[in-house]
Amino acid sequence: MAKALVFIDNPGSALKKSSLELLTIARSLGEAAVAFNGELHDDVAAALGSHGASVLYRPSATDLDDYLVAPKAAYLAAAVAASGAETVLLENTADGKEIAARLGVKLNAGVITDVVGVDADGTAHKSVLAGSYTTTAKARTAVAVLTVKPNSVDVEAPAAASTPEAVTIDVPADATANAARITGRAEKPASGRPELTEARIVVAGGRGVDGDFGPLEELADALGGALGASRAATDAGWIGHDYQVGQTGKTVSPQLYISAGISGAIQQKAGMQTSKVIVAINKDAESPIFEIADFGIIGDLFKVVPQATEEIKKRKG
Amino acid sequence: MKIVVLVKHVPDAQFDRHLTGPGNTTDRDESILSELDEYALEAALQLSEARGGAKAGNEVIALSMGPAGAVNAIKKSLQIGASSGAHLSDDALAGSDAAATSLALAAAIRYLAADAPVDLVLTGMASTDGETSLVPAQLAERLGLPQVTFASSLEVNGERVVARRDGDAHADTVEATLPALVSVTDQINEPRYPNFKGILAAKKKKITALTLADIGVDAAQVGAAGSLTAVETAEARPPRTAGTIITDEGDAGIKLVEFLAAQKLL
Ligand SMILES: Cc1cc2nc3c(=O)[nH]c(=O)nc-3n(C[C@H](O)[C@H](O)[C@H](O)COP(=O)(O)OP(=O)(O)OC[C@H]3O[C@@H](n4cnc5c(N)ncnc54)[C@H](O)[C@@H]3O)c2cc1C
Numbered sequence: 001m002a003k004a005l006v007f008i009d010n011p012g013s014a015l016k017k018s019s020l021e022l023l024t025i026a027r028s029l030g031e032a033a034v035a036f037n038g039e040l041h042d043d044v045a046a047a048l049g050s051h052g053a054s055v056l057y058r059p060s061a062t063d064l065d066d067y068l069v070a071p072k073a074a075y076l077a078a079a080v081a082a083s084g085a086e087t088v089l090l091e092n093t094a095d096g097k098e099i100a101a102r103l104g105v106k107l108n109a110g111v112i113t114d115v116v117g118v119d120a121d122g123t124a125h126k127s128v129l130a131g132s133y134t135t136t137a138k139a140r141t142a143v144a145v146l147t148v149k150p151n152s153v154d155v156e157a158p159a160a161a162s163t164p165e166a167v168t169i170d171v172p173a174d175a176t177a178n179a180a181r182i183t184g185r186a187e188k189p190a191s192g193r194p195e196l197t198e199a200r201i202v203v204a205g206g207r208g209v210d211g212d213f214g215p216l217e218e219l220a221d222a223l224g225g226a227l228g229a230s231r232a233a234t235d236a237g238w239i240g241h242d243y244q245v246g247q248t249g250k251t252v253s254p255q256l257y258i259s260a261g262i263s264g265a266i267q268q269k270a271g272m273q274t275s276k277v278i279v280a281i282n283k284d285a286e287s288p289i290f291e292i293a294d295f296g297i298i299g300d301l302f303k304v305v306p307q308a309t310e311e312i313k314k315r316k317g
Numbered sequence: 318m319k320i321v322v323l324v325k326h327v328p329d330a331q332f333d334r335h336l337t338g339p340g341n342t343t344d345r346d347e348s349i350l351s352e353l354d355e356y357a358l359e360a361a362l363q364l365s366e367a368r369g370g371a372k373a374g375n376e377v378i379a380l381s382m383g384p385a386g387a388v389n390a391i392k393k394s395l396q397i398g399a400s401s402g403a404h405l406s407d408d409a410l411a412g413s414d415a416a417a418t419s420l421a422l423a424a425a426i427r428y429l430a431a432d433a434p435v436d437l438v439l440t441g442m443a444s445t446d447g448e449t450s451l452v453p454a455q456l457a458e459r460l461g462l463p464q465v466t467f468a469s470s471l472e473v474n475g476e477r478v479v480a481r482r483d484g485d486a487h488a489d490t491v492e493a494t495l496p497a498l499v500s501v502t503d504q505i506n507e508p509r510y511p512n513f514k515g516i517l518a519a520k521k522k523k524i525t526a527l528t529l530a531d532i533g534v535d536a537a538q539v540g541a542a543g544s545l546t547a548v549e550t551a552e553a554r555p556p557r558t559a560g561t562i563i564t565d566e567g568d569a570g571i572k573l574v575e576f577l578a579a580q581k582l583l
Contacts (some may be wrong), residue, residue, distance in 0.1 A: 027404075068464060068482075068491055069454065094450065094467055094484070102418055110545030113417060115447045116448045127554065132333070135551045140544070157522070180463040180497070184490030223583075231503075239468075241504060242485050248353065248442065251440035258581045273557060277435070277580055279573065285564075292557040295576045299565025305571025312583065315574065 002030030005085035006053075007076055009095060010038035010065070015047050018150040018198060022089045023051040025118050029087050033057065034148035035169070035307065037064050050161040055083065061171040061216055063212055067179040069095055073102035080107060082169055087122060092147040093197075100145045110139030114251075115148045130247070130270035147156040150198040151253065176219060189239065194226045196243065201225030201256045204245055204272070205241065207232035208261015208301055215262060215305040223310040228252065228260045228272075246271035260301040264289025281305065318368055318473075319433055320361045320378045321426055323440040323452075324394050326387035340412040340541050342444040350390040353441030353550065355397070355508035356501050360471055361439050362398045371400050378403055378429060382410060382421055388524065395519035396511035402524040403429060409529055409536035414544035419455035421539050422480065424532040425459060437478075438498040442467055453500040463493035469504040 004026035006166075008019050026032035034048055035057040048056060057079040064071050065269065076099060080088055097113050104111035117125035124146055127134045139145070184286040196202065203220040205213055207230065220227050231245040245252055247267040257275035262268060264280070264287055273292055274276070278295035281301045290296045297304055319492060326348045326459040328335075358379065365375035381387045382405040391402035403427045413421065426438060438460070450466075457464030465471075467547075468480035468491070479498050482489045485506070510565035511519075529536060537543055577583050 015500045062553045068466070070457070070464065073458070087465065088430075091447065096357070097450050098454040098464070100468060101415065101449075101451040102458040103460040104451070104545065105419070105455050108416075108545065111449075111451055112546055113451065129335075129552075132554055132556075133551050134554055135548050137342075137546050137548045139546050166477035178461050178463050180465045180491045183492045186486075186488045188487055190486075241483055256577070256580075277582065279576070281569075285562075290562055291559050292559035293562070296559065296562035297565055297573060298562065299569050303567075304565055304570045304573065308573045309570075311574040312577075313570050315578070315583065 002087070002089040003033055003083055003085040003087060004029040005080055006032065006034045007088065007090045007166045008034055008036040008098065009072065009091070009099075011044045012038075013038065013041050013044070015044055017155065020051055020093055020146060020155040021150065021153050022091070023223050024156050025046070025055065025148060026087070026089055027052045027117065027158065028120060029122065031079070033083050033085065034164070035076055035083075037075065045164070046099060049164050050157055052158040052162055052214070053164045056164045057082065057169050058166065059171045060168050060235060061175070063170070065182070067181055068175055069098045070102060070179035071171065071175035073099045073106060075104045075169060075171045075254050076103055077106040078156050078172060079169045082167065086143055088143065088145045090145070090147045092149045096147050104145050105182070107145075108141060109143035109145050110141045111145045111147075111245050112139065115146045116152045117146070121170050127274060130266070131274040142279050149253070188242070191227070193220060193286055196226045196228055197250050197252055199226035199252070200251050200254055201258075202245070202254045202272075202275070203258045203260070204228030204230065204232055204262060205301075206230035206262030206268075207236070207259050209233060209238065211236070211238050215302060215309070219258070219305050220311045222309045222316070223256075225254075225256070230268050259289055259293070260305055263287045264292070318364060318436050319378070320364060320437045320439055321378045321380050321429055321435050322354070322358050322361045322394065322399065323422065323438070324354045324358065324379045324390045324392035325441075325444050326383050327351040327444055328379060334477045341543040342412050346514050348389070349387060350393045350439060351444055353443060353503060354390075356505050357439040357441045358394055358397055358400050359508040360499075360508045361437070362465045362509075364437070364473055376400050380422070380425060380429065381405070382418065382425065385413070391524055392519060393511065395407060395522045395524070396515045397509060398515060399522075400557055401522055403530065404524055405527045407529045407536075408542045412541035412544065413539050414546045415449055415455060416545040417539040417543040419452050419459055420543070421529070421532070421534055422452065423456055424534045425527055428455070428527065428532045434496065434530035436495045437473070438462065440498070440500045442500050442502045443544060450500075457498040460498065462496055462498045464498050465491050465493050465579040468499050471499060471501065471505060535554075
């Protein structure tokens with residue numbers, strides 16, 4: 001049976017939905033194994049088993065997080081060799097893509113990023129040029145490395161849980177030799193909202209919010225959504241850069257994207273135009289955002305947004 | 318200090334962009350210097366200037382790989398302030414994926430290091446066409462350099478590179494020793510524009526034309542033949558069309574909620 005290996009970078013205390021999506025894809029390709037690093041909580045191990053992981057690989061070293069990606073790629077290459085996997089699946093994050101990149105060189109394997117679907121024969125689906133094309137691509141090599149976007153498949157668990165075997169992988173001695181070291185870490189405060197790239201609903205604000213994201217935060221919370229921003233808003237320092245949606249920010253593809261006080265420059269559209277439903281609120285009827293909005297409101301966001309929030313609260317009782 | 322900056326000639330995102338030909342490669346007719354590479358070039362120029370610039374022996378080499386037109390990305394870099402350029406161009410390179418691209422670029426960088434070692438390879442955080450961010454990491458792997466990617470600040474103190482890297486949950490300080498590969502985000506600086514003096518000076522600057530033979534790479538290792546992935550199908554997504562547009566008459570918030578309810582989004 002074909003084998004697929006899922007890499008989970010620090011599973012933490014509860015598995016992310018995106019990790020379960022990777023496992024679902026892995027099982028559709030054959031036998032699924034997991035390589036992780038960091039701590040493994042008992043309930044996370046059990047969840048991996050109930051989602052069909054046959055083997056759990058762990059690294060012999062505990063300091064992989066002290067370096068930027070290189071040693072993780074070295075560990076993963078060793079895990080691929082041990083598992084005999086033909087497909088390696090990673091998260092489509094900055095780190096995930098770079099680990100994939102280096103793994104590709106180490107294994108002479110084709111790497112495909114931004115994947116939104118994988119067929120049973122390994123054909124990967126993705127969209128390119130800011131969502132203007134959908135393509136299928138395939139690795140021409142014995143091993144394929146794919147980084148998969150969140151919300152790409154529905155999570156399914158197999159009928160029977162497995163009891164995964166635990167295997168320790170020796171991290172190559174030279175794995176950290178030429179790696180950049182992480183010497184400082186400043187944690188950012190958690191917002192309590194869903195993660196931007198994984199959220200089903202995103203409420204994004206631009207220069208039009210004029211420094212006040214309050215009304216958008218309330219709407220996001222009423223909808224259970226995440227907050228996003230244009231570069232004009234992040235550059236102004238009104239909100240952190242990690243909220244930026246677009247070409248140099250995050251690519252999101254939620255069920256609903258509400259754009260308020262954003263003009264809709266090409267670099268902003270690049271990050272959101274594959275959203276299922278787009279709502280735009282903007283004072284200026286000429287804003288390009290209206291060209292792609294399913295529902296557009298020409299109006300002042302400071303009037304429209306609070307009214308919508310009130311109405312949602314009323315309906316939800 | 319000897320810095321190689323990678324500059325890519327990419328289709329202008331302001332226009333419609335297309336995939337063409339049997340390999341579904343990007344049409345490069347309306348191309349420009351990738352905006353994201355301007356930040357890398359600016360970072361290189363600042364490092365060079367802080368060390369006395371070209372007069373003090375600092376070098377900023379703009380390296381591009383691509384068909385004849387890609388030389389425009391190099392010319393623009395020279396106008397902005399790079400000291401010389403290198404253009405790797407060979408018919409066999411057409412259709413290269415990230416693996417083949419990084420293989421060729423690694424060989425080109427080794428070629429440029431033949432007379433004096435390269436201290437720093439600087440790149441943008443991603444190309445604005447492929448947008449994969451694979452090439453910087455693959456170059457670091459191939460050249461055996463520490464990679465300091467997505468830097469939103471950069472300092473070089475002696476042999477030490479210190480950068481800031483913003484993640485979702487945390488911001489990291491990352492350190493490495495030279496030689497290193499650094500990719501920078503659009504947060505790092507404000508790129509300068511070419512001025513008249515720069516445009517004149519650029520005319521006298523050298524652009525080295527490189528072929529695969531010069532850098533010792535076999536045609537079979539690059540292009541469609543040497544790529545490890547193949548695009549099999551490409552379909553233009555139907556452009557999004559505008560839906561209902563209303564003007565707020567005091568009740569648009571309520572109409573919005575009605576729309577969301579009808580779409581089952583509440
Ligand atoms: C290399 C590069 C990369 C970039 N990457 C990104 C990126 O990733 N993401 C990104 O967003 N941008 C990016 N940009 C910037 C992009 O080109 C635009 O400048 C930016 O998106 C503009 O943000 P904005 O729409 O918020 O601001 P503006 O274009 O200034 O638009 C503000 C809008 O708010 C409206 N408005 C004002 N007040 C109100 C009100 N009270 N109610 C309703 N509407 C109001 C105005 O009518 C206007 O349409 C990038 C640019 C470059 C060169």
